[in-house]
Amino acid sequence: MGLSGHLVFARSECPLLEAPVFDSIDRESGDAVHAWWPRPGGWQTLRFDQGLWQDDHLSALVGWTGAPACVADVSDSDLALVTGLGTDGRRWQAWLNMDIAAALLAEEPEDLDDVSLWVGTPEFDDAVSRKRAELDMDVPADAAGALDWAAAAGVPVAGQQSRIEELLRSRATFAEDLFGALLDELGFPQPLQPRPTDGFTGDIGSPQG
Secondary structure (H helix, E strand, C coil): CCCCEEEEEEECCCCHHHCHHHCCCCCCCCCCEEECCCECCCEEEEEEECCCCCCCHHHHHHHHHCCCEEEEEEECCCEEEEEEECCCCCEEEEEECHHHHHHHHCCCCCCCCCHHHHCCCHHHHHHHHHHHHHHHHHHHHHHHHHHHHHHHCCCCCCCCHHHHHHHHHCCCCCHHHHHHHHHHHCCCCCCCCCCHHHCCCCCCCCCCC
């Protein structure tokens, strides 16, 4: 079974879970929240189980940290919708595993009674192809928005738009792998395995954990 939940990426000098927006989360629950290895500069990634993240949390988190942040809404590790927000209120979004997203978002016939009878038909394939083309047209703008967001976050070395576009059009077994790769391509420093003396309590060192 893949990951269904949210991956939250933000910068803070203190543990990110201390943000007031997370006060309602039961921190005693070992299955509710996990941390990936942190990145230099205070960048942290938290994984929240399904249902613990709300849409308005992103703006509250940016307000508390004073830095851009983003969240990936992951569905069974198959696909993810990434939403980034800057301190100026500008947002960007991008799909990861676009082919799967296109199949999910394809427009269904109005008279459809049973989706299972439609999937795999030539009509279904045509609908998916049209949706895939629509999503593909958005890739350059999505990549540009992500790069602007990363620049506003203070990334010292800007990523290349062509590399970002290639990643957004690519496919991986785990959508969370693509999320980590996206952060890498945007120029954020590589995550580092913390030393025991650093007081790190997370249990995830990679997207697969």
